[in-house]
Amino acid sequence: MSRLLVYDDEPQVRRLLRSGFEREGHEVVVVHEGEAALERLARGGLDLLVLEVGTPGCRGTDVIRRVREWSDVPVIVLSMPQGLDHKVGLLRAGADDFVEKPFAMEELSARAHAVLRRCEPSAHSGVLTFHDELEVDLSRRLVLLGGNVLHLTPTEYRLLEVLARNAKKLLTQEHLLQRVWGPGYANEREYLRTYVGQLRAKLGDRASQPRWIATEPRVGYRWLVEPDVPHHASAM
Numbered sequence: 001m002s003r004l005l006v007y008d009d010e011p012q013v014r015r016l017l018r019s020g021f022e023r024e025g026h027e028v029v030v031v032h033e034g035e036a037a038l039e040r041l042a043r044g045g046l047d048l049l050v051l052e053v054g055t056p057g058c059r060g061t062d063v064i065r066r067v068r069e070w071s072d073v074p075v076i077v078l079s080m081p082q083g084l085d086h087k088v089g090l091l092r093a094g095a096d097d098f099v100e101k102p103f104a105m106e107e108l109s110a111r112a113h114a115v116l117r118r119c120e121p122s123a124h125s126g127v128l129t130f131h132d133e134l135e136v137d138l139s140r141r142l143v144l145l146g147g148n149v150l151h152l153t154p155t156e157y158r159l160l161e162v163l164a165r166n167a168k169k170l171l172t173q174e175h176l177l178q179r180v181w182g183p184g185y186a187n188e189r190e191y192l193r194t195y196v197g198q199l200r201a202k203l204g205d206r207a208s209q210p211r212w213i214a215t216e217p218r219v220g221y222r223w224l225v226e227p228d229v230p231h232h233a234s235a236m
Helices: 011-023 034-042 060-068 083-093 103-117 153-162 173-180 190-203
Strands: 003-007 027-031 048-052 075-077 097-100 126-129 134-136 142-145 171-172 211-218 220-223
Touching: 003 011, 003 034, 011 027, 011 103, 027 034, 034 060, 048 060, 048 103, 048 211, 060 075, 060 190, 075 083, 075 103, 083 097, 083 190, 097 103, 103 153, 134 153, 153 173, 153 190, 153 220, 171 173, 173 190, 173 220, 190 211
Parallel strands: 003 027, 003 048, 048 075, 075 097
Antiparallel strands: 126 134, 134 142, 171 220, 211 220
Protein backbone atom coordinates (compact mmCIF):
# COMPACT_ATOMS: atom_id res chain seq x y z
CA MET A 1 0.00 0.00 0.00
CA SER A 2 1.26 3.46 -0.94
CA ARG A 3 0.38 6.73 0.76
CA LEU A 4 -0.73 9.43 -1.67
CA LEU A 5 -1.23 13.16 -1.12
CA VAL A 6 -3.90 14.72 -3.35
CA TYR A 7 -4.21 18.49 -3.83
CA ASP A 8 -7.21 19.84 -5.74
CA ASP A 9 -9.65 22.65 -4.95
CA GLU A 10 -12.68 20.97 -6.57
CA PRO A 11 -14.62 18.84 -4.03
CA GLN A 12 -15.97 16.50 -6.71
CA VAL A 13 -12.49 15.87 -8.09
CA ARG A 14 -11.12 15.24 -4.59
CA ARG A 15 -13.89 12.71 -3.99
CA LEU A 16 -13.16 11.02 -7.33
CA LEU A 17 -9.45 10.80 -6.60
CA ARG A 18 -9.90 9.58 -3.05
CA SER A 19 -12.39 6.85 -3.96
CA GLY A 20 -10.46 5.80 -7.08
CA PHE A 21 -7.09 5.49 -5.35
CA GLU A 22 -8.58 3.86 -2.25
CA ARG A 23 -10.18 1.20 -4.47
CA GLU A 24 -6.64 0.46 -5.69
CA GLY A 25 -5.55 -0.13 -2.09
CA HIS A 26 -3.75 3.18 -1.51
CA GLU A 27 -4.01 5.38 1.56
CA VAL A 28 -5.07 8.86 0.47
CA VAL A 29 -4.51 12.20 2.20
CA VAL A 30 -6.52 15.06 0.64
CA VAL A 31 -5.85 18.81 0.96
CA HIS A 32 -7.27 21.80 -0.91
CA GLU A 33 -4.66 24.48 -0.20
CA GLY A 34 -1.12 24.69 -1.54
CA GLU A 35 0.47 25.57 1.80
CA ALA A 36 -1.33 22.66 3.45
CA ALA A 37 0.10 20.35 0.80
CA LEU A 38 3.64 21.61 1.43
CA GLU A 39 3.23 21.32 5.19
CA ARG A 40 1.97 17.74 4.90
CA LEU A 41 4.83 16.82 2.54
CA ALA A 42 7.34 18.24 5.02
CA ARG A 43 6.17 15.73 7.65
CA GLY A 44 7.25 12.89 5.34
CA GLY A 45 5.87 9.39 4.94
CA LEU A 46 4.32 10.02 1.51
CA ASP A 47 4.97 8.08 -1.68
CA LEU A 48 3.33 10.29 -4.33
CA LEU A 49 1.91 13.80 -4.76
CA VAL A 50 -0.99 14.32 -7.17
CA LEU A 51 -1.09 18.08 -7.74
CA GLU A 52 -3.74 20.08 -9.59
CA VAL A 53 -2.13 23.26 -10.89
CA GLY A 54 -5.21 25.11 -12.14
CA THR A 55 -6.40 26.05 -8.66
CA PRO A 56 -6.59 29.79 -7.83
CA GLY A 57 -3.32 31.10 -6.47
CA CYS A 58 -1.43 27.94 -7.38
CA ARG A 59 1.51 28.50 -9.71
CA GLY A 60 2.34 24.92 -10.48
CA THR A 61 5.98 25.44 -11.38
CA ASP A 62 6.58 27.41 -8.17
CA VAL A 63 4.98 24.73 -5.99
CA ILE A 64 6.95 21.94 -7.67
CA ARG A 65 10.23 23.86 -7.40
CA ARG A 66 9.58 24.44 -3.69
CA VAL A 67 8.94 20.71 -3.25
CA ARG A 68 12.13 19.84 -5.15
CA GLU A 69 14.22 22.03 -2.85
CA TRP A 70 13.94 19.39 -0.14
CA SER A 71 12.00 16.36 -1.39
CA ASP A 72 12.32 13.77 -4.15
CA VAL A 73 8.73 12.52 -3.75
CA PRO A 74 7.34 11.80 -7.23
CA VAL A 75 4.79 14.32 -8.55
CA ILE A 76 1.96 13.84 -11.02
CA VAL A 77 0.44 17.07 -12.28
CA LEU A 78 -3.22 17.47 -13.23
CA SER A 79 -3.95 20.45 -15.47
CA MET A 80 -6.28 21.71 -18.15
CA PRO A 81 -4.65 21.72 -21.63
CA GLN A 82 -2.49 24.84 -21.95
CA GLY A 83 -0.04 23.93 -24.67
CA LEU A 84 3.33 22.21 -24.91
CA ASP A 85 5.31 25.02 -23.24
CA HIS A 86 3.14 24.75 -20.12
CA LYS A 87 3.64 20.99 -19.96
CA VAL A 88 7.39 21.20 -20.52
CA GLY A 89 7.70 23.94 -17.90
CA LEU A 90 6.11 21.70 -15.28
CA LEU A 91 8.33 18.76 -16.22
CA ARG A 92 11.42 20.96 -16.04
CA ALA A 93 10.33 22.21 -12.63
CA GLY A 94 10.47 18.61 -11.41
CA ALA A 95 7.14 16.93 -12.20
CA ASP A 96 7.37 13.23 -13.05
CA ASP A 97 4.21 12.99 -15.14
CA PHE A 98 1.44 15.16 -16.56
CA VAL A 99 -2.25 14.28 -17.00
CA GLU A 100 -4.65 16.60 -18.78
CA LYS A 101 -8.10 17.32 -17.39
CA PRO A 102 -10.67 15.97 -17.92
CA PHE A 103 -9.11 12.57 -17.32
CA ALA A 104 -10.18 8.97 -16.85
CA MET A 105 -9.43 7.59 -13.39
CA GLU A 106 -8.13 4.43 -15.04
CA GLU A 107 -5.46 6.40 -16.91
CA LEU A 108 -4.42 8.36 -13.82
CA SER A 109 -4.25 5.17 -11.76
CA ALA A 110 -2.07 3.48 -14.39
CA ARG A 111 0.27 6.46 -14.47
CA ALA A 112 0.46 6.52 -10.67
CA HIS A 113 1.44 2.85 -10.66
CA ALA A 114 4.10 3.53 -13.30
CA VAL A 115 5.58 6.38 -11.25
CA LEU A 116 5.56 4.32 -8.05
CA ARG A 117 7.33 1.45 -9.82
CA ARG A 118 10.22 3.77 -10.61
CA CYS A 119 10.69 4.28 -6.87
CA GLU A 120 10.87 0.59 -6.01
CA PRO A 121 14.21 -0.75 -4.75
CA SER A 122 16.47 -1.84 -7.56
CA ALA A 123 16.92 -5.56 -8.18
CA HIS A 124 20.52 -4.85 -9.19
CA SER A 125 23.54 -4.56 -6.93
CA GLY A 126 27.03 -3.18 -7.24
CA VAL A 127 28.52 0.24 -7.79
CA LEU A 128 29.24 1.67 -11.23
CA THR A 129 32.21 4.05 -11.18
CA PHE A 130 33.13 6.30 -14.11
CA HIS A 131 36.45 8.17 -14.34
CA ASP A 132 36.78 7.81 -10.54
CA GLU A 133 34.38 10.75 -10.46
CA LEU A 134 30.82 9.53 -10.89
CA GLU A 135 29.48 6.67 -8.75
CA VAL A 136 26.10 5.00 -9.17
CA ASP A 137 25.25 2.72 -6.25
CA LEU A 138 22.56 0.46 -7.73
CA SER A 139 21.40 -1.16 -4.51
CA ARG A 140 21.07 2.11 -2.57
CA ARG A 141 19.91 4.23 -5.55
CA LEU A 142 22.62 6.70 -4.56
CA VAL A 143 24.63 8.83 -6.99
CA LEU A 144 27.85 10.67 -6.13
CA LEU A 145 29.55 13.20 -8.38
CA GLY A 146 32.98 14.32 -7.26
CA GLY A 147 32.25 12.81 -3.84
CA ASN A 148 29.07 14.83 -3.39
CA VAL A 149 25.57 13.38 -3.38
CA LEU A 150 23.74 14.18 -6.62
CA HIS A 151 20.11 14.85 -5.78
CA LEU A 152 17.96 13.20 -8.46
CA THR A 153 14.24 12.68 -8.70
CA PRO A 154 13.10 9.05 -9.06
CA THR A 155 12.64 9.55 -12.80
CA GLU A 156 16.06 11.16 -13.24
CA TYR A 157 17.69 8.32 -11.31
CA ARG A 158 15.93 5.65 -13.35
CA LEU A 159 17.02 7.32 -16.60
CA LEU A 160 20.62 7.55 -15.39
CA GLU A 161 20.56 3.90 -14.27
CA VAL A 162 19.30 2.61 -17.62
CA LEU A 163 21.85 4.67 -19.56
CA ALA A 164 24.81 3.90 -17.30
CA ARG A 165 24.13 0.17 -17.19
CA ASN A 166 24.20 0.11 -20.99
CA ALA A 167 27.41 2.06 -21.57
CA LYS A 168 28.35 2.62 -25.22
CA LYS A 169 25.05 1.21 -26.46
CA LEU A 170 22.67 3.25 -28.59
CA LEU A 171 19.32 3.23 -26.80
CA THR A 172 16.40 4.36 -28.94
CA GLN A 173 13.92 6.92 -27.72
CA GLU A 174 11.16 4.30 -27.68
CA HIS A 175 13.30 1.88 -25.65
CA LEU A 176 14.18 4.51 -23.05
CA LEU A 177 10.58 5.71 -22.73
CA GLN A 178 9.35 2.19 -22.13
CA ARG A 179 12.18 1.26 -19.75
CA VAL A 180 11.99 4.46 -17.68
CA TRP A 181 8.34 5.53 -17.86
CA GLY A 182 6.52 2.35 -18.90
CA PRO A 183 4.85 0.68 -21.88
CA GLY A 184 2.20 3.39 -22.26
CA TYR A 185 4.73 6.19 -22.85
CA ALA A 186 6.32 5.25 -26.18
CA ASN A 187 5.14 8.47 -27.87
CA GLU A 188 6.01 10.90 -25.05
CA ARG A 189 9.28 12.03 -26.61
CA GLU A 190 9.09 15.46 -24.99
CA TYR A 191 9.35 13.72 -21.60
CA LEU A 192 12.61 12.13 -22.67
CA ARG A 193 14.11 15.31 -24.13
CA THR A 194 13.19 17.26 -21.02
CA TYR A 195 14.62 14.72 -18.58
CA VAL A 196 17.80 14.14 -20.55
CA GLY A 197 18.31 17.92 -20.41
CA GLN A 198 17.76 17.96 -16.65
CA LEU A 199 20.10 15.03 -16.10
CA ARG A 200 22.79 16.66 -18.23
CA ALA A 201 22.47 19.87 -16.22
CA LYS A 202 22.97 18.02 -12.92
CA LEU A 203 25.94 16.08 -14.33
CA GLY A 204 27.53 19.26 -15.70
CA ASP A 205 27.24 17.83 -19.21
CA ARG A 206 26.55 19.67 -22.47
CA ALA A 207 24.75 18.38 -25.54
CA SER A 208 27.17 20.24 -27.84
CA GLN A 209 30.24 18.71 -26.15
CA PRO A 210 28.97 15.61 -24.37
CA ARG A 211 31.05 13.89 -21.75
CA TRP A 212 28.42 11.50 -20.42
CA ILE A 213 25.34 11.47 -22.67
CA ALA A 214 25.47 11.77 -26.47
CA THR A 215 22.44 12.45 -28.63
CA GLU A 216 21.97 10.35 -31.73
CA PRO A 217 19.69 12.68 -33.74
CA ARG A 218 16.19 11.32 -34.38
CA VAL A 219 17.20 7.96 -32.89
CA GLY A 220 18.10 8.07 -29.21
CA TYR A 221 20.91 8.48 -26.69
CA ARG A 222 24.20 6.82 -25.78
CA TRP A 223 26.09 6.72 -22.46
CA LEU A 224 29.66 7.43 -23.53
CA VAL A 225 31.80 6.08 -20.69
CA GLU A 226 32.50 2.48 -19.73
CA PRO A 227 32.63 1.70 -15.99
CA ASP A 228 36.10 1.89 -14.43
CA VAL A 229 35.94 -1.53 -12.77
CA PRO A 230 33.95 -4.73 -13.18
CA HIS A 231 30.59 -4.68 -11.43
CA HIS A 232 27.96 -7.21 -10.40
CA ALA A 233 24.94 -5.59 -12.04
CA SER A 234 23.29 -7.94 -14.52
CA ALA A 235 22.74 -6.78 -18.07
CA MET A 236 19.31 -5.68 -19.19
